[in-house]
Amino acid sequence: MMRARAPGFSAITGALAALLVWAGHFTLIYGAHALACERGFADAALLGLPAVPALVLGASLAALLAVGLVGWRAWRRLDGSLAAEAGEDAPRFLAWLTLATALLAALAILWEAVPVLLLHSCR
Amino acid sequence: MAGPPEPDPLSPDAPLPNPLPRPAGELEALERAWRRPTGWRFPTVVNNTWIGVLYLGTALLFFVLAGVLALLMRAQLALPENDLIGQDLYNQLFTTHGTVMMFLFAVPAVEAMGVYLLPAMLAARDLPFPRLSAYAYWAYAIGGLVFFSSIFYGAAPDGGWFMYPPLTGKQYSPGVNADFWLLGIGFIEISAIAGAIEIIVGVLKNRAPGMTLARMPIFAWAMLVFAAMIVFAFPAVIWGTILLELERAFGWPFFIAARGGDPLLWQHLFWFFGHPEVYIIFLPAAGMVSMIIPAMVQARLVGHGLVAMALLGTGFLSFGLWVHHMFATGIPNLSLAFFSAASFAVSVPTGIQVFAWIATIATGRPRLQVPMLFILGFLFIFVLGGLTGVMVAVVPFDWQAHDTYFVVAHLHYVLIGGMVFPLLAAIYYWAPAAGGQGLSRRLGTFAFWLLFLGINLTFFPMHVSGLMGMPRRVWTYPAGMGLEVWNLLSTIGAVVAALGVLLVAIDVLLHFRIKGTMAGNPFHAGTLEWLPQGNYAARSIPRVTSREPLWDDPDLAEQVLQGRHFLPGTATGRRESLVTSPVEARPQYLAIIPGPGWAHVLAAIGTAGFFLSLTVEWVLVAAGFGALAVASVLRWLWTGTDLGEIREPAEIGGGLRLPVYATGPESVGWWAMVVLLLVDGTIFACLAFTHGFLWLVNGDGAWPPAGMALPPLPAAALPAALVAASGAAICLAGRLLRRGRALAMSLAVLAALGLLLAGLGTDLQALRAAGLRPEAHAFGAAVFANQFWQGVHAAAVLVMALYLVARSWAGMVDPVRRLTFEVVRLFWLYAVAQALAGMALTHLFPRGLA
Numbered sequence A: 001m002m003r004a005r006a007p008g009f010s011a012i013t014g015a016l017a018a019l020l021v022w023a024g025h026f027t028l029i030y031g032a033h034a035l036a037c038e039r040g041f042a043d044a045a046l047l048g049l050p051a052v053p054a055l056v057l058g059a060s061l062a063a064l065l066a067v068g069l070v071g072w073r074a075w076r077r078l079d080g081s082l083a084a085e086a087g088e089d090a091p092r093f094l095a096w097l098t099l100a101t102a103l104l105a106a107l108a109i110l111w112e113a114v115p116v117l118l119l120h121s122c123r
Numbered sequence B: 001m002a003g004p005p006e007p008d009p010l011s012p013d014a015p016l017p018n019p020l021p022r023p024a025g026e027l028e029a030l031e032r033a034w035r036r037p038t039g040w041r042f043p044t045v046v047n048n049t050w051i052g053v054l055y056l057g058t059a060l061l062f063f064v065l066a067g068v069l070a071l072l073m074r075a076q077l078a079l080p081e082n083d084l085i086g087q088d089l090y091n092q093l094f095t096t097h098g099t100v101m102m103f104l105f106a107v108p109a110v111e112a113m114g115v116y117l118l119p120a121m122l123a124a125r126d127l128p129f130p131r132l133s134a135y136a137y138w139a140y141a142i143g144g145l146v147f148f149s150s151i152f153y154g155a156a157p158d159g160g161w162f163m164y165p166p167l168t169g170k171q172y173s174p175g176v177n178a179d180f181w182l183l184g185i186g187f188i189e190i191s192a193i194a195g196a197i198e199i200i201v202g203v204l205k206n207r208a209p210g211m212t213l214a215r216m217p218i219f220a221w222a223m224l225v226f227a228a229m230i231v232f233a234f235p236a237v238i239w240g241t242i243l244l245e246l247e248r249a250f251g252w253p254f255f256i257a258a259r260g261g262d263p264l265l266w267q268h269l270f271w272f273f274g275h276p277e278v279y280i281i282f283l284p285a286a287g288m289v290s291m292i293i294p295a296m297v298q299a300r301l302v303g304h305g306l307v308a309m310a311l312l313g314t315g316f317l318s319f320g321l322w323v324h325h326m327f328a329t330g331i332p333n334l335s336l337a338f339f340s341a342a343s344f345a346v347s348v349p350t351g352i353q354v355f356a357w358i359a360t361i362a363t364g365r366p367r368l369q370v371p372m373l374f375i376l377g378f379l380f381i382f383v384l385g386g387l388t389g390v391m392v393a394v395v396p397f398d399w400q401a402h403d404t405y406f407v408v409a410h411l412h413y414v415l416i417g418g419m420v421f422p423l424l425a426a427i428y429y430w431a432p433a434a435g436g437q438g439l440s441r442r443l444g445t446f447a448f449w450l451l452f453l454g455i456n457l458t459f460f461p462m463h464v465s466g467l468m469g470m471p472r473r474v475w476t477y478p479a480g481m482g483l484e485v486w487n488l489l490s491t492i493g494a495v496v497a498a499l500g501v502l503l504v505a506i507d508v509l510l511h512f513r514i515k516g517t518m519a520g521n522p523f524h525a526g527t528l529e530w531l532p533q534g535n536y537a538a539r540s541i542p543r544v545t546s547r548e549p550l551w552d553d554p555d556l557a558e559q560v561l562q563g564r565h566f567l568p569g570t571a572t573g574r575r576e577s578l579v580t581s582p583v584e585a586r587p588q589y590l591a592i593i594p595g596p597g598w599a600h601v602l603a604a605i606g607t608a609g610f611f612l613s614l615t616v617e618w619v620l621v622a623a624g625f626g627a628l629a630v631a632s633v634l635r636w637l638w639t640g641t642d643l644g645e646i647r648e649p650a651e652i653g654g655g656l657r658l659p660v661y662a663t664g665p666e667s668v669g670w671w672a673m674v675v676l677l678l679v680d681g682t683i684f685a686c687l688a689f690t691h692g693f694l695w696l697v698n699g700d701g702a703w704p705p706a707g708m709a710l711p712p713l714p715a716a717a718l719p720a721a722l723v724a725a726s727g728a729a730i731c732l733a734g735r736l737l738r739r740g741r742a743l744a745m746s747l748a749v750l751a752a753l754g755l756l757l758a759g760l761g762t763d764l765q766a767l768r769a770a771g772l773r774p775e776a777h778a779f780g781a782a783v784f785a786n787q788f789w790q791g792v793h794a795a796a797v798l799v800m801a802l803y804l805v806a807r808s809w810a811g812m813v814d815p816v817r818r819l820t821f822e823v824v825r826l827f828w829l830y831a832v833a834q835a836l837a838g839m840a841l842t843h844l845f846p847r848g849l850a
């Protein structure tokens, strides 16, 4: 009676992909920044740019791209119809959930990246 | 299992799974299998309804006990320069109050609601590991009560609920007080993890057929996220606790700056747990609110998908906030800004939920019954707490408010608003589901107003006294600074609130009854926990075709009661649960689940006794209790799990024939082990973080510090090879088992065991031969903490290997009946990988940096 292998673990982690990217991004920028300050790279340069902001912004761009990809693929599975409600069909619901979490993750990543433009790296 | 090409039995168009009339004796057999033990055997009970009620009752007892401590504190603070309670006792009071409220009331209370409600809500007969829940309950109840009584002997912890070293180090806290916290609370965290495993596997694998993720009730989402957060948050505090206890007991200097340690390491580990903890408490409460509001206003939840998304999002984002408890520690501004930004980001999903609730209330017809009153009170208090939360997330403001009564006000608004009020709403709402008539509307309304006014009167003035500069955790304050009136108001408020709690308690004692059967659906709710229930849960397991099945299908309750849905009896004569796939909830197999027994109760006594006697350094007694715990766990596993294919596949209705045994990723045992390994992997990540952090603060030149050296690299090659060989040997054992060669498999397991122990032993030996010791410097301490943790795993593998071999010799392991083997192999391979990673951390990490 079983249809082709029922989706399990992977379907669930798929819906979490954007938030996992957020987690990786957050760990990376916090870790790299702490390291830079503790080891006196506050004013170091990377390709002529101030290293810490360049690194954080680069990582944020990469993370946003990844999240965008996740969201875009989910959106395609929704056939482009952006209903406000997820509906009760399971695959559709998961795609909708993926897209919604991608939006939240993108917002959080953006928000966390902005301070590097405003503050000195290590004071 | 290829079946005939009939219509999908889960579709709403298919005929009902089982015909009438039901065979004679079917219901009686079901009742017999699920009968609950009575009389002196009552402690062996495992039915989730009973364990859930005991669990909740015990948690509420701790709420009252910690509340009494709060009243004592407020009595002391009512007047300036009061000498009712001295400084030492005051320190113990606020520490015990905070600790008990967080660890012994809030988390267990919501876990209890999960254990109680989830099976009914998912229409499962029970959660997948009923004895595990019961074990978690007994360990918690026994350990918690002993922990609490330490206050009567002046031995209660006194370093604040977050136990910052160096204050809690041996030098400044020489007594056993801090050890009571570390060992007493440390193992209650184990019990919380046991419950979390149960809940994750239960929610993902035990839903009624057709209850896809899209149709799963929000409370189940909330509990799923809650449990997953426990899996990733509690390891940090467990690891921190281990380090601090190692420092206190053996002088390994993790947090002592003079010897290369750093107290901030504790703060990071603690708050990596501590902030998510706040959401661990709040999300289940939010889940309950999302269930209660639709029933109270008779309208579907607005934005069901958005709310599920908000729960997931909060679960993640709340792990990016921990440093906001450390704004005043001198961490660079930009780092603080990251955490400040994340603290704002996390308020987005919470805001989404609040708007969804308000919108739902607006679309429906609110009835001002007691649960609804508590919900409205919750919205008011919680939103106020959220607003002060946004204030303290602003770094400069926090520098003013940090460690003042403003923070005390904020945290109580959030915790009481966000957790206590929803819990009270839930108690009034779900009480009728236990049977009986439910609680009194009159008493409940009175209690609500006393609590609502009392809580605001207690905590609102604290904003003011805090801004006037009154620090938290002081046992008294001088007259003439304008603090008198605010403190007196707070104390009066606390008394009013206490009267409210008293009324609730009276109401529960007078009116709460547990009956075998449920009275009906008094609030006309739409979800499955309001189906008619017996000890076996619903008579038959409904085919779910929508989110609010009772609203969309008015006949469902009757059909379920008649036994016309799935599994209306018992196929094996034992307790069974229907295991379904995690996303689509398609039936996979019938799991046989264990019934009442003493083994898990003894295991709980052994575990609690072990940790508590370690506190007072009764090493031999502790060893005795430890042996009792291990022996009981083994007996419980031996008799209750991995029974094998005791009969051919069984019909559950609708043409579905399901096996009664499964292994691998279909089985619940496999999932439970995977979740456990996530916990374990997180602990190891904390271990690695410890190395990295201490390296960072010590500087490159001091890692290892002058005068300390690692053994030469080739000395690490042999241990690594031995450990890797152990992994290969256990895989070989798997192949032998598949071919049915049980004896050869046992020998391979024993060989793998020998290789693992030899590998870890030679590594330890090489380190000691190189002259490394844990006491002198944090470097050595970190290296030996790693060794300690590998040793714990070696001991676990040892017990598992011997158990496996014994089972094999008893003829209980074969190519079909192989779940025990698979679970042991999973753990084993993890231990091998972790040992190799640990060796890299010891031998390669410092060299790579040099």
Ligand code: HEM
Pocket: B067, B070, B071, B073, B074, B094, B095, B097, B098, B099, B101, B102, B106, B159, B160, B161, B162, B408, B412, B415, B416, B419, B420, B458, B471, B472, B473, B474, B494, B497, B498
């Ligand atoms: C009517 C109910 C309550 C009252 C009157 C109350 C009162 C107090 C008081 C007076 C303090 C000590 C403040 C200080 O000296 O710094 C305190 C601390 C605390 N309370 Fe409560 N409380 C209540 C309920 C709760 C609840 C329900 C929770 C958690 C779920 C909770 C968690 C805490 C925590 C974590 C602390 C901090 C302890 C520390 O500083 O280490 N309280 N409370």
Ligand SMILES: [Cu+2]
Pocket: B274, B275, B278, B321, B322, B324, B325
């Ligand atoms: Cu926090």
